[in-house]
Amino acid sequence: MLELTAIETFYGNIQALKGVSLKVAQGEIVTLIGANGAGKSTTLMSISGVVHPRKGSIAFMGEDITASTTERIVSMGITQVPEGRMIFPRLTVRENLLMGAYLRKDKAGIREDEEHAYALFPVLRERRSQMGGTLSGGEQQMLAIGRALMARPKLLLLDEPSLGLAPLVVENIFEIIVQINKDGVTVMLVEQNAQMALQIAHRGYVLETGHVTLEGPGKELLSNPKVRSAYLGLD
Amino acid sequence: MLEQQLVNGFTLGLIYALIAVGYTMVYGVIELINFAHGEIYMLGAFLTLSFISMGLPLPLAVLLAMLAAAAIGVLLDIIAYRPLREAPRLAALITAIGMSIFLQNLAMIIWGSRPMPFPKQALPAFFSEPALTFSDVTISWMQIIIYAVALLLMVGLNLIITRTRVGTAMRALAQNQTAASLMGINVNRVISFTFALGSAMGAMAGIMVSMYYNTMYPTMGYLAGVKAFAAAVLGGIGSVPGAMLGGVVLGIAETLGAGYVSSPYRDGVAYAVMILVIIFRPSGLLGRAVTEKA
Numbered sequence: 001m002l003e004l005t006a007i008e009t010f011y012g013n014i015q016a017l018k019g020v021s022l023k024v025a026q027g028e029i030v031t032l033i034g035a036n037g038a039g040k041s042t043t044l045m046s047i048s049g050v051v052h053p054r055k056g057s058i059a060f061m062g063e064d065i066t067a068s069t070t071e072r073i074v075s076m077g078i079t080q081v082p083e084g085r086m087i088f089p090r091l092t093v094r095e096n097l098l099m100g101a102y103l104r105k106d107k108a109g110i111r112e113d114e115e116h117a118y119a120l121f122p123v124l125r126e127r128r129s130q131m132g133g134t135l136s137g138g139e140q141q142m143l144a145i146g147r148a149l150m151a152r153p154k155l156l157l158l159d160e161p162s163l164g165l166a167p168l169v170v171e172n173i174f175e176i177i178v179q180i181n182k183d184g185v186t187v188m189l190v191e192q193n194a195q196m197a198l199q200i201a202h203r204g205y206v207l208e209t210g211h212v213t214l215e216g217p218g219k220e221l222l223s224n225p226k227v228r229s230a231y232l233g234l235d
Numbered sequence: 236m237l238e239q240q241l242v243n244g245f246t247l248g249l250i251y252a253l254i255a256v257g258y259t260m261v262y263g264v265i266e267l268i269n270f271a272h273g274e275i276y277m278l279g280a281f282l283t284l285s286f287i288s289m290g291l292p293l294p295l296a297v298l299l300a301m302l303a304a305a306a307i308g309v310l311l312d313i314i315a316y317r318p319l320r321e322a323p324r325l326a327a328l329i330t331a332i333g334m335s336i337f338l339q340n341l342a343m344i345i346w347g348s349r350p351m352p353f354p355k356q357a358l359p360a361f362f363s364e365p366a367l368t369f370s371d372v373t374i375s376w377m378q379i380i381i382y383a384v385a386l387l388l389m390v391g392l393n394l395i396i397t398r399t400r401v402g403t404a405m406r407a408l409a410q411n412q413t414a415a416s417l418m419g420i421n422v423n424r425v426i427s428f429t430f431a432l433g434s435a436m437g438a439m440a441g442i443m444v445s446m447y448y449n450t451m452y453p454t455m456g457y458l459a460g461v462k463a464f465a466a467a468v469l470g471g472i473g474s475v476p477g478a479m480l481g482g483v484v485l486g487i488a489e490t491l492g493a494g495y496v497s498s499p500y501r502d503g504v505a506y507a508v509m510i511l512v513i514i515f516r517p518s519g520l521l522g523r524a525v526t527e528k529a
């Protein structure tokens with residue numbers, strides 16, 4: 001479904017990705033783990049077309065999207081829940097959700113998906129006329145996920161959804177990610193919380209300073225000694 | 236006397252408000268002080284003049300001038316500012332000053348540098364007549380028209396910003412550009428739309444001023460631009476209701492200052508207000524504290 005081939009992405013002269021290749025197949029949950037600054041967010045931003053790789057290529061459903069605009073990429077079915085959630089603080093919860101459906105024209109479908117978002121995250125329904133910025137961190141994360149789902153994505157990119165959230169809330173978010181995947185959305189999950197990410201992922205990649213250094217099924221990586229010591233804090 | 240000053244100040248204030256919303260909206264989406272915005276206001280007046288001299292009826296001339304000014308505003312952004320989007324902010328700011336000077340000089344080449352009257356024959360005769368008189372206060376028809384048009388435009392602008400899809404996208408863009416583009420919002424298109432809206436409003440202000448004072452000249456945008464910018468700062472740069480309020484407050488303050496202190500100081504009021512706001516309340520009357528901006 002998605003294939004990155006040796007992409008190299010730069011910020012000015014700083015090279016953040018030094019040839020990253022990875023694949024995501026339809027229906028999978030694929031996780032990308034790695035330390036701070038490894039290039040996880042840059043990988044997702046490259047896929048979304050917010051930054052463009054200088055070398056290598058990105059293909060989605062057989063189409064080359066390496067140089068495509070974000071608008072085009074979103075309309076093809078890739079949406080992202082960015083790191084730090086980036087909800088619109090001075091738009092209401094409802095307006096935030098509707099911005100997620102910006103490129104869609106089918107009013108009835110949008111209404112349906114708004115209801116679906118409220119069903120998935122009931123707290124959003126209660127808060128729908130409240131400004132996004134007044135929500136708690138966990139609620140903002142729910143809003144960010146709900147907003148991304150409003151585009152009816154085929155592939156959902158999630159950047160550290162557990163960041164700064166209480167364990168109970170993290171558990172809830174992860175359950176919902178699994179649910180979203182069961183509903184037919186392919187998921188690419190970037191996480192520092194490697195333990196939880198690898199538990200729900202079909203496959204995983206380990207990113208170190210712009211290179212993929214390990215890959216394999218989630219369970220296998222969980223028991224890999226290098227992963228255990230470097231990312232799980234186990235011996 | 237005081238009442239008459241208030242009436243005149245309010246009129247002037249609405250004009251400033253119409254210009255100020257253009258500064259504040261553009262600042263909201265791309266954090267640029269568009270110094271050439273005053274020239275769009277000036278062009279509104281001259282374009283109307285040209286359309287009238289081509290024989291078009293007044294309402295059509297005004298409408299076309301607004302549309303043309305909107306197009307010029309959009310082009311200004313595409314040609315001058317868009318290539319500098321990733322550059323240091325100072326580069327765009329200097330470019331804006333350059334575009335302001337360029338447009339002033341272009342107007343001098345096209346229309347000459349001397350002040351021109353608004354073509355009298357195009358205006359209905361009753362415009363300059365008093366519409367309402369209470370004891371010693373008179374409100375002219377022209378003033379009533381300025382009130383009506385300004386209020387109509389501002390209500391319309393507010394509806395666009397708060398109720399429409401593109402208006403919501405404008406607000407989203409102002410709050411978080413990366414997030415906005417991740418929604419699939421075409422950022423450049425929304426920025427163009429912002430320039431178009433602000434320019435059309437600014438042009439209308441220039442058109443009405445040239446009718447009200449019965450004069451227009453290529454450098455008229457400079458002082459009006461500075462004052463409207465002061466109004467935007469007073470209201471809280473980035474805040475549309477703030478720009479409206481700031482314009483009205485500044486117009487009244489200026490007129491009272493001219494009437495009660497000394498009229499040569501009239502233009503100084505705007506600078507004084509701007510300096511006081513920057514010292515004592517940098518976020519303006521209705522603006523948010525700057526630290527909140529991500």
Ligand SMILES: Nc1ncnc2c1ncn2[C@@H]1O[C@H](COP(=O)(O)OP(=O)(O)OP(=O)(O)O)[C@@H](O)[C@H]1O
Pocket residue numbers: 011014015016034035036037038039040041042043083192
């Ligand atoms: N806008 C930017 N300008 C310059 N350098 C950047 C920018 N964004 C990221 N970088 C650099 O690129 C590298 C990769 O950053 P990236 O944000 O992709 O890492 P990450 O794996 O997501 O880290 P984290 O876990 O901390 O979010 C880092 O060295 C970072 O300093």
Ligand SMILES: [Mg+2]
Pocket residue numbers: 040041042083159
């Ligand atoms: Mg990151």
